[in-house]
Amino acid sequence: MIDLRSDTVTQPSEQMRHAMANAAVGDDVFKEDPTVLALEAYGAQLFGKEAALFCSSGTQTNQIAINVHVQPGGEVICHEESHIYKYEGGGIAKNSGASVRLLPGDRGRLTADDIAKWINPSHDVHFPLTQLVSLEDTANRGGGAVYDTTELAKISALCKELNLPLHLDGARVFNALAVNQMEAAAYGAFYDSISVCLSKGLGAPIGSLLLGSAAFIEKARRVRKVFGGGMRQAGIIAAGGLYALKNNVERLKEDHMHALLLGEALQNCTLIESVLPVQTNIVVATLKDPAQRDPMIETLKNKGILCMAFGPGMIRMVTHLNFSELDCSFCLETLQKM
Ligand SMILES: *Cc1c(COP(=O)(O)O)cnc(C)c1O
Numbered sequence: 522m523i524d525l526r527s528d529t530v531t532q533p534s535e536q537m538r539h540a541m542a543n544a545a546v547g548d549d550v551f552k553e554d555p556t557v558l559a560l561e562a563y564g565a566q567l568f569g570k571e572a573a574l575f576c577s578s579g580t581q582t583n584q585i586a587i588n589v590h591v592q593p594g595g596e597v598i599c600h601e602e603s604h605i606y607k608y609e610g611g612g613i614a615k616n617s618g619a620s621v622r623l624l625p626g627d628r629g630r631l632t633a634d635d636i637a638k639w640i641n642p643s644h645d646v647h648f649p650l651t652q653l654v655s656l657e658d659t660a661n662r663g664g665g666a667v668y669d670t671t672e673l674a675k676i677s678a679l680c681k682e683l684n685l686p687l688h689l690d691g692a693r694v695f696n697a698l699a700v701n702q703m704e705a706a707a708y709g710a711f712y713d714s715i716s717v718c719l720s721k722g723l724g725a726p727i728g729s730l731l732l733g734s735a736a737f738i739e740k741a742r743r744v745r746k747v748f749g750g751g752m753r754q755a756g757i758i759a760a761g762g763l764y765a766l767k768n769n770v771e772r773l774k775e776d777h778m779h780a781l782l783l784g785e786a787l788q789n790c791t792l793i794e795s796v797l798p799v800q801t802n803i804v805v806a807t808l809k810d811p812a813q814r815d816p817m818i819e820t821l822k823n824k825g826i827l828c829m830a831f832g833p834g835m836i837r838m839v840t841h842l843n844f845s846e847l848d849c850s851f852c853l854e855t856l857q858k859m
Contacts, residue, residue, distance in 0.1 A: 544760035556756030568709030572738035593618030595652035602662035629660025665803030
């Protein structure tokens with residue numbers, strides 16, 4: 522089976538497994554796991570941040586960040602289709618007792634002007650205190666859309682001016698960096714906290730990093746423990762993440778090339794109405810007839826290709842490091858016949 526449902530389906534390579542099996546480990550709750558410490562230092566330095574925290578998932582890093590930044594009753598500004606709101610099980614309310622201001626925006630992205638309009642005046646007691654702005658880059662629901670860095674600079678300046686923390690759900694931040702060509706450290710300077718997934722396009726089996734100032738990460742470490750996320754000999758999995766950061770970033774542009782080809786092929790399918798312009802490794806297509814979505818997914822499955830339903834009349838394909846050139850050719854041929 523060729524699995525394009527998500528970039529989370531990757532299998533650790535032999536070399537990655539070797540790194541994991543041979544990792545030096547210790548008790549990470551005691552801060553004694555040398556591999557976790559190495560991964561945290563490497564990630565923090567890469568994005569120009571003082572510190573990092575290794576966590577079990579991207580949901581956990583996002584939820585910890587929200588919990589540190591926001592007080593109960595405070596408000597988070599985010600896109601209406603953002604992962605932190607839509608796909609984290611109501612965690613903003615459940616974990617942090619916070620209110621959410623959902624904004625529309627082109628392909629999962631917000632603008633500084635839109636954000637500015639919805640920052641509540643703190644002197645008026647009617648309104649919840651706006652305490653966090655959270656962005657997603659690339660934006661999953663936006664079909665892997667990448668933020669324009671000029672807009673990011675504006676959003677960052679606005680937040681800094683108002684002393685409002687800015688968080689990045691960077692589950693696929695390296696896919697964004699491959700497109701916007703920014704240095705990770707310069708890009709990191711836009712944000713107060715960053716969540717990076719090691720288990721998406723980077724191909725590690727488990728884990729995410731939360732990055733920020735030393736003071737922020739100290740608070741985050743406490744929240745991670747409270748959320749049940751303190752792990753012991755976590756170096757075994759951190760080694761996979763460190764291997765991924767050192768070896769699997771450069772190759773992301775291959776995934777983008779494959780996604781571009783899949784997008785073109787889908788566009789030529791008679792069943793398909795439109796495809797969101799492909800910028801990274803996510804392809805989102807809308808069918809002419811929404812009722813044909815599940816039959817199309819079934820037909821592809823019978824031909825050995827898995828993709829995912831992505832809302833009414835929509836399908837999603839995501840390329841990743843286990844999707845080879847050969848797999849891509851097979852998919853293109855198959856789609857051509859549809
Ligand atoms: C995958 C993902 C996450 C984190 O998901 P986990 O499965 O909890 O690691 C966060 N944000 C976005 C946009 C994602 O795609």
